[in-house]
Amino acid sequence: LQATHKDLERNNHIEVEKRRTYAAMVSSMDDGIGLILDKLEEKKITDNTIVIFFSDNGGVEWYNFSDNGILRGIKGDFFEGGIRVPFTMQWPKKIKPGTTYDKPIIALDVFATVASAASAEKYIKNEIDGVDLLPYITGKKSGLPHEYLYWKNPDKEIDVVRDERYKYLRIKSDEYIFDLKNDISEETNIIDSSKPIYDRLKSQFKNWEKDMIDPVFLDLGSGKEYNKLNPDRWFNSSQEKQ
Template identity: 30%
Template sequence: MKKLSVIFILQLLFCTNLLAQQPHIIIIYTDDMGIGDMSCSGGEVEPTPNIDRLAQGGKRFTQYYTTAPVCSPSRVSVTTGMYHVKWNINTFLSSRRFNAKCEQSDFLVAEAPTIAKTLKTAGYKTAHYGKWHMGGGRDVKNAPSIAEYGFDDFASTWESPNPDPLLTSGNWIWTAEDSIKRWERTAYFVDKTLAFLDANKETPCFINLWPDDVHSPWVPDESSQENWKGTAFNLDKMQLVMGEFDKQIGRLLDGLEQKGLLENTLIIFTSDNGPAPSFDRIRTNGLRGVKNSLYEGGILMPFIVHWPKKVQAGQVDSASVIASIDLLPTLCKIANAQLPEHFQPDGEDISKSWLRKKSYEREQDLFFEYGRNEDFKYPKNGTDRSLHLAVRHGDWKLFATPDGKTVELYNLKSDPTESHNLVQEKQEIVKELLPKLLSWFASSDKAYVSGNNLMSK
């Protein structure tokens, strides 16, 4: 009996020590933010001293990709660690009629793997504060609750199955009658985040902090909401929204520091997709492409990892090619959580690139999909509108239509603005990458919806 008691005590101490070592994890997933929106990446839109503070205190990556150029599929990919096409979410979710026209489901099925579910296997308490947009809203009344995706607490906006009544007094993104005004939302979500940490002091916490800043229309104050249709897409309004958003990032950091939590809190800062509009590429640092485009301006995103206990401050990694699908396996590794049993993540564990002063050499190519039929009408600018499929392989990026008849090829190292199509000069690269891209799309599209009958509308 004494021996068993000693073993039990040792196991308890091990588990207690493990929990003490696990970091709190906060994913700040901004909305429509381009790489030119941060001053630490050379952007000139608006000074962002608090986002810069995150970068200076951690590691900034310059080759991080979202695997979809618009909100709903990008959020599905970061949540599941898998390409969005496997879950039949192809563009932003809207009404049932719109979703059908775009050949997509009405919501992400609750059976899908999520970061929250996996971290709960390692003892985490979980919360989601902010935009959801993976199902629910408009006339979609049967989307699963956010709780079914593994979250213990949540407060979300109109485009979700559980809209917070303080944020959504009407049937639109925001109204003048909302209790929490449009320009107060990020502060509200930051307050929720800090309160959740206070309420779970003995437990590691995972929090999605997903503000809907800096998505247009930009409504920075009370006077702006009165005549917003005439001014809410102007750069000066965007700058005011960005300034307030940055201020709230500072409030989060200050709150964590005051609670003694900053040292062992892993903060991941990134965006769901590129900006709209870009104001003549100011918000993309000169890159071609915007939101809804597979050119670099639509999918190459800000990415900062801040974890004072483990990540050395002041680093910039311009070599590692990483992506949103990598977050789930990476966070599982860091938190000692179990990977999903029945689903194989498409992403890779990139934790070594975070924790060490070295770059990550990707094992698999990155694939992208957007714009499958004529109902994908954006971006309006033909120069920014890309072909339906793309693959990133080393320095090469190849675009194609699903029939393989139209192809573009760019070398991102020598041509980051994707201005010079090298299809004719580099046929050997085309012959290598095109079959891989077409095969990926053929095998991935709706793989876990129609193929495994997880969804019945």
């Protein structure tokens, strides 16, 4: 964690050092985003420019003293604290200010949404998993962008699938069913009283998994294994490459 003295001073009311540094970094990011939005105004193109802002994952509370609130888990987890994030979109010409959309979406939808907005679908050669969100946000379409959302981490032996209300989570040999409508903190595993929900969600996951290929890349933490498989990964400029 690193921050400028100016940004640290702006947050000197925060006593915990790491949280103060984290807040200072967020302040700096806010300033940067503000400069971009100001430039859009200056160029008079705000009304017809899509601005999307979201986080890639939840915070790592023990490391940087971020705060996931009532959500269980942290970055790297597949509890809501790891995967449920803030998401905002601005396009004044198309999206009414103050609009709130509360149906499940996923980061994969960003590409599909901007491709559609730019009329670029004809250039997309492969099938994509994301959904154009604009018809749902503007009310032109009802229903759900996704009936189910899926996650899988083979290295950690984690499977996840959720619908609008319920979520199935497997971590190695442990399995969970959570009612996200009434238990967003995932405090109560209702698997013993929810066999039909369990069977449906697990079946959906298995059907989805059949279409998946094996991971092409090693996990981010597998640098040593990757080096063994690719001994010429790094080139030493002081030596002639073999």
